[in-house]
Amino acid sequence: MNNVQLTRDRVLTVHAGTHKTASTYIQSRLLANAKILAKAGVFTDYPQEITRKFKPLVAALQAGDWSAWKLYLQKVPAHCNHILVSAEQFSQSLANPKIFKPLTKLLLKHGYRTKIIVFLRDQPDYTNAHFVHSTRRLYHHMPFNDYVDMQLNECKRFYDYEYLFSSLIKEPGIQIDFLPYLSSLGDPFERLMRHLGFKPNTAWKSHSEGAVNIQPGHKGVWLAQEISKQLFEQYGIIDGKGSPLKNRGAAVRRIAAREGWAKDRYYGFDEAMFEKVVENYAESNDRFAQDVWGCSWRKVYPLHRLDRQVYELPASGTEHTKMLALTQEALDFIVDEAMLKTKKHWTSLFLN
Numbered sequence: 336m337n338n339v340q341l342t343r344d345r346v347l348t349v350h351a352g353t354h355k356t357a358s359t360y361i362q363s364r365l366l367a368n369a370k371i372l373a374k375a376g377v378f379t380d381y382p383q384e385i386t387r388k389f390k391p392l393v394a395a396l397q398a399g400d401w402s403a404w405k406l407y408l409q410k411v412p413a414h415c416n417h418i419l420v421s422a423e424q425f426s427q428s429l430a431n432p433k434i435f436k437p438l439t440k441l442l443l444k445h446g447y448r449t450k451i452i453v454f455l456r457d458q459p460d461y462t463n464a465h466f467v468h469s470t471r472r473l474y475h476h477m478p479f480n481d482y483v484d485m486q487l488n489e490c491k492r493f494y495d496y497e498y499l500f501s502s503l504i505k506e507p508g509i510q511i512d513f514l515p516y517l518s519s520l521g522d523p524f525e526r527l528m529r530h531l532g533f534k535p536n537t538a539w540k541s542h543s544e545g546a547v548n549i550q551p552g553h554k555g556v557w558l559a560q561e562i563s564k565q566l567f568e569q570y571g572i573i574d575g576k577g578s579p580l581k582n583r584g585a586a587v588r589r590i591a592a593r594e595g596w597a598k599d600r601y602y603g604f605d606e607a608m609f610e611k612v613v614e615n616y617a618e619s620n621d622r623f624a625q626d627v628w629g630c631s632w633r634k635v636y637p638l639h640r641l642d643r644q645v646y647e648l649p650a651s652g653t654e655h656t657k658m659l660a661l662t663q664e665a666l667d668f669i670v671d672e673a674m675l676k677t678k679k680h681w682t683s684l685f686l687n
Contacts, residue, residue: 352423355464356454356516363542364524378415389422454516457636472584476563479603497623552596553646586665
């Protein structure tokens with residue numbers, strides 16, 4: 336290893352999500368404020384300008400492609416002592432010692448210490464957000480309680496923070512800071528910037544319009560589930576992740592935005608299911624909170640359940656007719672797009 340004299344501010348900071356904690360919004364604000372950050376010595380350029388994302392660095396981590404990281408580090412101007420990268424996918428990748436240990440060694444060789452910043456949601460809130468996201472993208476049409484049970488049984492690596500981050504917390508070569516994700520604590524981008532040492536009154540620029548993921552509302556969730564059901568019944572399609580329907584949830588987002596559904600946010604928990612999730616994570620949450628904040632979990636996340644808010648289609652009437660018409664509109668769009676995509680694919684193969 337090269338002997339490099341580290342300075343206190345020579346650091347690579349990874350904003351590592353987690354998922355559904357306004358990462359897209361934070362990344363849009365980073366882009367909008369890149370010049371301000373660069374002037375302060377913070378390098379936020381993308382590894383590949385064409386992608387306008389940091390995901391190539393995540394992919395390189397997962398593949399063990401350290402050449403991509405070396406090339407990225409070579410791009411850093413001499414006046415920048417701080418690198419800041421952001422992608423929610425980092426949280427799962429960097430939880431693996433086989434990934435974060437080689438990364439910290441590589442960064443140390445180039446004179447950088449490693450810092451990771453992670454936003455965390457309370458598990459019921461997090462599960463609800465995951466359900467809305469996966470439903471809107473047509474990944475499934477599961478009832479909410481069935482989905483929550485599946486997450487409890489199969490997805491410990493997403494929701495059990497003690498389990499997920501224990502290796503990182505114990506790693507002496509990495510500083511990892513956890514920030515609670517709560518609307519009462521204010522703007523997450525500005526909180527991130529304050530955590531990095533910027534003054535609260537810094538004149539940050541706003542994000543670009545359309546850069547923020549907006550919840551489709553309880554009607555949008557109903558619409559997405561109905562579309563998934565119809566895709567299965569009419570076309571035998573079970574999983575919307577599969578080609579040629581990848582990212583077809585855009586149809587739901589477009590209709591939800593046009594109809595103004597975002598203000599009626601979806602919240603699927605009834606009291607019994609809420610208590611089930613809270614109880615499932617209570618002990619590990621408290622151990623985790625004591626390790627990272629020196630207090631109980633509920634000191635950081637006061638126990639609070641919202642009123643259940645889901646949409647049920649009226650049995651008849653104008654709204655019934657309209658919602659079914661919107662379902663058909665979305666289906667027509669999805670099928671037309673899929674057929675066009677398939678046609679382009681086969682045309683390309685034929686021409687080549």
